[in-house]
Structure formats: structure tokens, C-alpha cells
Amino acid sequence: MTTFSSWGPVGDGRLKPDLVAPGAQVGDDHGVTSTAPGNQYAVMQGTSMSAPAVSGAIALLVEDYRIRFNNQNPLPSLVKALLLHTAEDLEAAPWFSRGPDFASGYGRLQVRDAVDQLRGGGVLVGLVEDGQARTYPLQVPEGTTAVKLTLAWDDPAGLENAAVALVNDLDLVVVDPLGRRHYPWTLDPA
Numbered sequence: 001m002t003t004f005s006s007w008g009p010v011g012d013g014r015l016k017p018d019l020v021a022p023g024a025q026v027g028d029d030h031g032v033t034s035t036a037p038g039n040q041y042a043v044m045q046g047t048s049m050s051a052p053a054v055s056g057a058i059a060l061l062v063e064d065y066r067i068r069f070n071n072q073n074p075l076p077s078l079v080k081a082l083l084l085h086t087a088e089d090l091e092a093a094p095w096f097s098r099g100p101d102f103a104s105g106y107g108r109l110q111v112r113d114a115v116d117q118l119r120g121g122g123v124l125v126g127l128v129e130d131g132q133a134r135t136y137p138l139q140v141p142e143g144t145t146a147v148k149l150t151l152a153w154d155d156p157a158g159l160e161n162a163a164v165a166l167v168n169d170l171d172l173v174v175v176d177p178l179g180r181r182h183y184p185w186t187l188d189p190a
Helices: 047-068 076-085 111-119
Strands: 032-036 040-044
Touching (some): 047 076
Antiparallel strands (some): 032 040
């Protein structure tokens, strides 16, 4: 993250950014080397360098999904969930906290991990109607010290100038075999 990076939360408390990708480097030139007009290379910084990295990662995920699922396209929420679930958490600076935070979202893009997650079948796609609940059993091997679950959904666009942009609000509820509820990571926008 650089001093000119945009941090959240957004006005209604949602996490932003969701994900971060390289837009500058710590090296001597402080930038990312890329092609430039005139068949040359140039060093640049900013979101114009990080956005293509994320776009390229999405293209790779879509391509791999199509190969595996008879040329079908993945839902945008599946792509988002894969990228967020496999992001590398950033904890190296005082403004980052363990887990998702308003400075780096879920962390740094890790496209290989996202593709591996898809290839390993570590995804579940479901449908829930308004007012419904869905239950999905998950076998957790004995001795497991942590479980990571990511919920993402395709939400219709909110009304223009709405105070809250989120239309559908889904909750992930995890209940262990003893009936104890485990709460998801929750951030305080204040």
C-alpha cells in the first residue's frame, strides 16, 4: 500500500478496497515496468498498474473455469470469492490488522492460489430466495485449528443516491456439532 492508495470504509460501512494488487514497488524505481507507446518500456505507479493485474487474474480464472465446466462462464460472485478467499493477508504495517481491514481489504492478489482453489473443488455455489436459509454441512478434520469460509453473492445495483448501496444482506452463520455459533470476521467502520 502506498501513501496515495485509497482506503475505506465506504459511507455505508462496507469494506473497501476488497483486494489489493501491485501498483508500485519498493525497488529503486518505485514503480512497475510495463509496455509504453513507441515499442518501449516505462515505469509507472498507481491503480493504472494494479487494475490490469487484477483484470488479468480474472481472465485466467474465467479461462480455467470455462475449460473445466463445458465453456460456461462463472458467476461474478464466484470469481470475487475465489480472489478474496485466497488473497494474502497483509499485516506488515501498523495500519493493517490481522484479517480483512479497511486499508488492504482481504489482502494481496494471489492468482495461483485462486486457480488452485477452483481446481481443487474448494467452492460451493448455491441459491437462496428472500427470507430463506440454506444449510451446508462441512466436515472439518479433527485437530484443525482454523476454518476459513468466504461468502459472496451477486447483488443488484442499489438505487441511485441510496444511503445504503447493498440490496441483499446475506449472513454466514457457522454452528459447530455442539450447537455453538461462531461469528464471522466483523469490522467496525468507526
